[in-house]
Amino acid sequence: MIGIVDYGAGNLRSVKKALDFLGAESRIVAAPGEIEGIEKMILPGVGAFRAAMEKLQEKKLIQPVAEWLAEDRPFLGICLGMQILFESGEESPEVPGFGIFRGAVPRFRQGRVPQIGWNRVRFSRPTLLSEGLEDGAFFYFLHGFYVAPQEASIVCGETEYGIRYPSMIQRGNIYAVQFHPEKSADNGLKLLQNWVDLS
Secondary structure, rough: OOEEOOOOOOHHHHHHHHHHHHOOEEEEEEEHHHHHOOOOEEOOOOOEEEEEEHHHHHHHOOOHHHHHHHHOEEEEEEEEHOOOOOOEEEEEEEEEOOOOEEHHHHHHHOOOOOOOEEEEEEOOOOOOOHOOOOEEEEEEEEEOOOOOOOOOHHHHEEEEEOOOEEEEEOOOOOOEEEEOOOHHHHHHHHHHHHHHHOO
């Protein structure tokens, strides 16, 4: 069973719909007690760093999600759900993220902001998440901030948008992507299926 964390993210239903299409069992998790019985967790995301952390705090989900991450249990962060895994974001530097990865989340300072639309992901190292996908595969992006990890070893995919930035990261069982697989047609469904199939 996959738990999709509900903290008001706009793509929550789209993620659920994509998993339903793949035949993967999932349910929305909106309270700590609802985490019991799930085997994998997705933290979706559309919105602002501060609002996301405040909503998670309001729903008393910060501690259970932090414990899940600390235990290296199967996890997928999407867009903002990737960014709040880091220590802080330029948008609200006084608001701490989960800090599971060292680094910050700066704002784009070139091109049109936010980046909206299709862009390529170059796989900088192979992972089970990218299996069966062509290097340079297109995915759908919608974001004005990007992650800047201190640990280069976690980066497994990169994208060009004025600068080259990490669009996929992985350490152990924790995966996160900057793009929206649930809105990325066949490539997105393939990536989600790869994640669902991870043992």
